[in-house]
Amino acid sequence: MKLGKKDILITGLALLAMFLGAGNLIFPPKLGLQAGGSFWPAIFGFIITGVGLPLLGVTAVAKAGGDLELLANRVNPLFSKIITTIVILSIGPMLAIPRTAATTFEVGVAPFLGTTDPATVKMALAVTTLIFFLITLLFVLKPTKILDSVGSILTPFLILFLGIIIFKGISSPLGVASKATLVSPFTKGFLEGYNTMDALASVIFGLAIANSIKGKGIEDKKEVAKVTISAGIIAAIGLSAIYLGISYIGSTTGTLFTGDNPGQLLSFVVDSLLGSTGKLVLALTMALACLTTSIGLVASCGSFFNRLTKGKVSYNTICIITVLISAILANMGLSKILEVSAPLLVTVYPIIIVLVVISLFDGLFKGNRAVYIISITGTVILSLTNLIYSIGTNMGLNLNFIKNALSVLPLYDKGLEWIIPAFLLALVANFVKPSNSSHY
Incomplete structure (x- = not known):
């Protein structure tokens, strides 16, 4: 039908x-x-x-x-x-x-x-x-x-x-x-x-x-x-x-x-x-x-x-x-809701984008799960680090060392510092021998 x-x-x-x-x-x-x-x-x-x-x-x-x-x-x-x-x-x-x-x-x-x-x-x-x-x-x-x-x-x-x-x-x-x-x-x-x-x-x-x-x-x-x-x-x-x-x-x-x-x-x-x-x-x-x-x-x-x-x-x-x-x-x-939900959205957004983009090129790396796991793991780490910095700063904590560490990444000033690391990690992961396909 x-x-x-x-x-x-x-x-x-x-x-x-x-x-x-x-x-x-x-x-x-x-x-x-x-x-x-x-x-x-x-x-x-x-x-x-x-x-x-x-x-x-x-x-x-x-x-x-x-x-x-x-x-x-x-x-x-x-x-x-x-x-x-x-x-x-x-x-x-x-x-x-x-x-x-x-x-x-x-x-x-x-x-x-x-x-x-x-x-x-x-x-x-x-x-x-x-x-x-x-x-x-x-x-x-x-x-x-x-x-x-x-x-x-x-x-x-x-x-x-x-x-x-x-x-x-x-x-x-x-x-x-x-x-x-x-x-x-x-x-x-x-x-x-x-x-x-x-x-x-x-x-x-x-x-x-x-x-x-x-x-x-x-x-x-x-x-x-x-x-x-x-x-x-x-x-x-x-x-x-x-x-x-x-x-x-x-x-x-x-x-x-x-x-x-x-x-x-x-x-x-x-x-x-x-x-x-x-x-x-x-x-x-x-x-x-x-x-x-x-x-x-x-x-x-x-x-x-x-x-x-x-x-x-x-x-x-x-x-x-x-x-x-x-x-x-x-x-x-909604002011209090935004305080809680907005940081979560900002945190998961890069993760979802990386997941979406990688999945569309799944055929290029033959469904190698390592590409998904390694690139997503790197993106999760960066996103959580940003979340910790945001929450800590709002609480009055001095977390400039986190900002200084992240600022060395390309596109940090645009809020897109995760793009280059995710791309590079996906390239490297493609050479990792796959244990099984991503499709299961």
């Missing part, structure tokens, strides 16, 4: 919507504003990492059977369970899912309250969170319908609202691009795309997409992988077009916007382009962007922990628990 072109398109649109969280809409306009006349190299750098890495992640997971855990098994089964659990929790109920609800309130509801009374705001947040997660549950409790629901219902509206903003911004630009304030626009864009951390989301969304495809009766692993990769390409094309559009609009604000907050920049742009209706259009756009991301993350959490417990805890039960935890955290405020 194979999926038709229409189903593949809907799957791609669903994946596109899952990636389009609030942050993905906020930061490209800011990059465009900073780049000014150097808009093209900046956005090209952003797309390489902000779109390229997620596409690689979806591809790697698809080729591994639609499962991050299977992909990480090539290093070690215990490592696989630990790293997958950390990724799922940190980008799921411990950070990203609560943030989707909180952002929906801040952008889509708070501007219309007409009051800053703490009691009123708190009650409005609680009601918004309740409604937001009830809608999320309506979609995720029927996993086989997620792709159809998100891809054919929510995504068209999201694209419509974004299309209105982008069309208006291109046809009636606010001004002309100002002189670039960036010394190296390509590098800035490259790092901004990297810092979206969408590569983490990609390995999680890949699981949700693969499971939904299987739910349609597609059992052949190659066909599941083919459809998932095709969906990833569709999502990548859509993301690139949207990033180009909204970053270009940001570049045309010139000197009209003088603030630093990227969220305020987006609000300023939409208000200036669409007038009194701009606030409503932006609110609906952000709410849909957050909702589709929440749906993808909750569904992925449900699938992973259902399998981790070997079916002892049902998918629906896990989704409900995930939503309850996320709702509580969203109402508590």
Whole structure:
């Protein structure tokens, strides 16, 4: 059995919507504003990492059977369970899912309250969170319908609202691009795309997409992988077009916007382009962007922990628990959550990227597990060292010796000091006699 072109398109649109969280809409306009006349190299750098890495992640997971855990098994089964659990929790109920609800309130509801009374705001947040997660549950409790629901219902509206903003911004630009304030626009864009951390989301969304495809009766692993990769390409094309559009609009604000907050920049742009209706259009756009991301993350959490417990805890039960935890955290405020979760994300991000890239070149070293083990071990050591430095510094400890040691590595000033060591370790490991294949 194979999926038709229409189903593949809907799957791609669903994946596109899952990636389009609030942050993905906020930061490209800011990059465009900073780049000014150097808009093209900046956005090209952003797309390489902000779109390229997620596409690689979806591809790697698809080729591994639609499962991050299977992909990480090539290093070690215990490592696989630990790293997958950390990724799922940190980008799921411990950070990203609560943030989707909180952002929906801040952008889509708070501007219309007409009051800053703490009691009123708190009650409005609680009601918004309740409604937001009830809608999320309506979609995720029927996993086989997620792709159809998100891809054919929510995504068209999201694209419509974004299309209105982008069309208006291109046809009636606010001004002309100002002189670039960036010394190296390509590098800035490259790092901004990297810092979206969408590569983490990609390995999680890949699981949700693969499971939904299987739910349609597609059992052949190659066909599941083919459809998932095709969906990833569709999502990548859509993301690139949207990033180009909204970053270009940001570049045309010139000197009209003088603030630093990227969220305020987006609000300023939409208000200036669409007038009194701009606030409503932006609110609906952000709410849909957050909702589709929440749906993808909750569904992925449900699938992973259902399998981790070997079916002892049902998918629906896990989704409900995930939503309850996320709702509580969203109402508590996210500052403390960020303090805990952000360092974890920064720690696991390089590990996941190395795992993804190596897996895509698996055929070159014939599945030699030594390549996975040695390169990932080196990356883990560097990531944990950075985590220790970050936590220790926040506690007031003098750990400059760690910083001094790491600073000798290439690209340290860009936060990419792990790249060269991982590459060199993989090359060296390829000459280690393999004990067995990575595929087991």
